[in-house]
Amino acid sequence: MKRTSFQHLSLRYPYLLALVLFIIAILVNLYFQTSLFEPGTINNNMRVFLPLVLLVAGEAVVILAGGIDISVGSIVSIVSALLATRVGIDGTPEKALLWFGIALLVGIVAGCFNGFFVAYLRLQPIITTYATSFLFGGMALFILPQPGGGIPASVANIYRTVMPLGLHWAFYVIPVLVLVWVLIRETRYGRYLFAVGGKAQAAYETAVPVNQVIFSTYVISGLMAALAGICIILLTGTGNPQIGEQMTLQAITSVVIGGTAMSGGVGGIAGPIMGAVTLGIIKNIISFANIDTWWQTFVNAIIIVAALAAPGVISLFRRNRS
């Protein structure tokens, strides 16, 4: 059966929608903020976008393999609370580095926790990670009951003001992420991700280690969430035990508009990263256009619905026409 050209294109290039939205968002942003392409603005924007980009990369891997992780935001919160209380504003850079390492371990342990329940106890990913999101969120509030504390400014400034070759760290981190992904995709493990997400039963019958693959995706997601948490405290300098709360929905939205199917087995992380940047730009637009911030949630919701509905709407139109 023939496919309409849009369906064909979006199947071959799953991140097409993200690209279109990205370009539209940039044009609209440019209208409100003519300085958008000046180096200062770009670096400033990317500095703000990077935490979500890291979070999205991990979430995309989970969704690609057919799961979902809605505890990522809470892991960000734990990391933020942990660093703010253990390192402190007057801590030394060495201490900060040590606790960054511990924070990554915490992310991995949280991911193992999710992965164990989903892969080995066969619990529903959405229920499991919803439950653990309260667990992790509660721990964050236990460690740091209200916003406060932080990391030394000298450390935060490395993230905020140091620009190798005039570009912010994000311009180095993102290509490395994409490159690592492109390489992973060409390994057996990469193929396993697609196979498990596409049809787990078939993968199992082909002797793919399905449980281990599912487990690994949650560990990756936990690790990336911890990285995002480190990144966000570098950005803000202070701790906030609820900072990650709204990042979960943003991460999932980014993945969806980035063309990684919620059903699994299709997509990658390049599209979702573009989706994350697009969401950041939309946030900018809303603040520049002097619109109430609650519109931002509204716009996110509209985008996610549109992205999910697009293929269905197109085939509906096609059917009515004939």
Next chain:
Amino acid sequence: MTLSLSAQNIVKRYGGVLALSDGNLDIHPGEVVALIGANGSGKSTLSKVINGVVVFDGGQLLLDGKPVTFPSPQSARNLGISTVFQELSLVPQMTVAENIWLTREPLKPYGLVDKKEIKVRTKELIALFEGCYKLPINPDYPVGSLPPDEMQLIEILKAISFNPRVLILDEATASLDSRQVQRLFELVSKWKKDGKAIVFVSHRMEEIFQIADRYSVLRNGVTVGAGMMNEITEHGLVNLMVGKDSVFSYAAKERQSEIAEKPARLVVENLQTTVLKGIDMTVREGELLGIGGLKGHGQRDLLLSIFGDIPHSGKFLFEGKQINYSHPRHAIKNGIALVPGDRSREGLLPIRSILENLMLPSWASYGFPLKMRKANLDGEAISNSLNLKMSGLDAQVNSLSGGNAQKVIIGKWLLKKPRLLLLDDPTKGVDVGTKAEFYKLLRQICENGTSIIFYSSDDEELIGLCDRILVMYEGQIRRELVAPNLTKANLVAASMGASDGSMK
């Protein structure tokens, strides 16, 4: 002769259900053994025990005389046991090449997949079925974009790419057309000579007699007979399978002349879709019209167009009135019913009760709140007339065997008293015992005045059952077969596009 693999007294329970209570199978190198049994007799379970997909609860597996256990498919595969799964073990979103080599990708240094090597080796494998594809297959096509028969071929190629010692073919021929089956059998004979042991699970008697050396028959989870193929008749095998002397005999009734007098129920003129290239045909009242031909030559499109399920152009006259349905709802309302080809996906709500499945199209006539007593009575009546073997109307449809599940689909439409019934390969994967009942049922339905358009991939049943057969080839009707031309030779010739006989 060394015994390469032997399953002895295998027991397997799924929850409280005993799927196998005494399964036995000996597999020798260089031999094809047919594993035969009615649906639900435990064939698939036994083959899944042998390939490690399920872990058995009792009995033992002997490999060259030594007991082994397979805790995972991986361990069975390491010993060279490979399977063509009935439900296919392919990931639709991945390409042909990725699917075939999944878990065994040739690697370059640093663990990267060697795409070039994969492509070359995939092409070599694809060439094994040269001439059996509708279009040349590119290793980079997503498997999900291929028609079902070609997916099945890819599944076979995947299994053989292991170069296995034991190859299990679980209903591998069910969705293949006769040309593809012949090619497969040529390959099986070759593999046999190479010393591979082959387990052939099938419902098609003709194929079993053509390819198998030995047989092993399962009935209700127990191996009831095994021996050499040349020492048993088709009749004998059927008796072993059903356990009683009920032979499947469906004498075709010579009623064509009688039917030709009847008024036309449906006239199709110049029907076109992306696949169909101008179909003209007539179905008469009470006629059982067969649609034959190789898989994928537009039979499914024909049925779906009449049912209003796919975009099409052309003219339909239903009982003299011009119709053109753009939605199956319209067709159903006017007394047309479709029994789809993929019963678990398109025909049934697997986890709902038999009653709910039967009543699904008819609930509207049971008022509000639903008159459950009446529904139960009607459900009871129809399941009795269908001779449905079930534990009760409130049992899940899942619990029925393939043939009985198919009866539920027919039953749900019979409750609506359709005047035209469209059947898309309804006996695929149905055992012989149930098939015979099914044929009787179809004849009965026709005698009550309902017209049936019956597509089947099984040439035997078309010949045995239908009043008239239209053979499709490349989206057109190649030939119309009526008695006395209603023979298998004519059907096969027309399916292959042979240009003899009455061309349209």
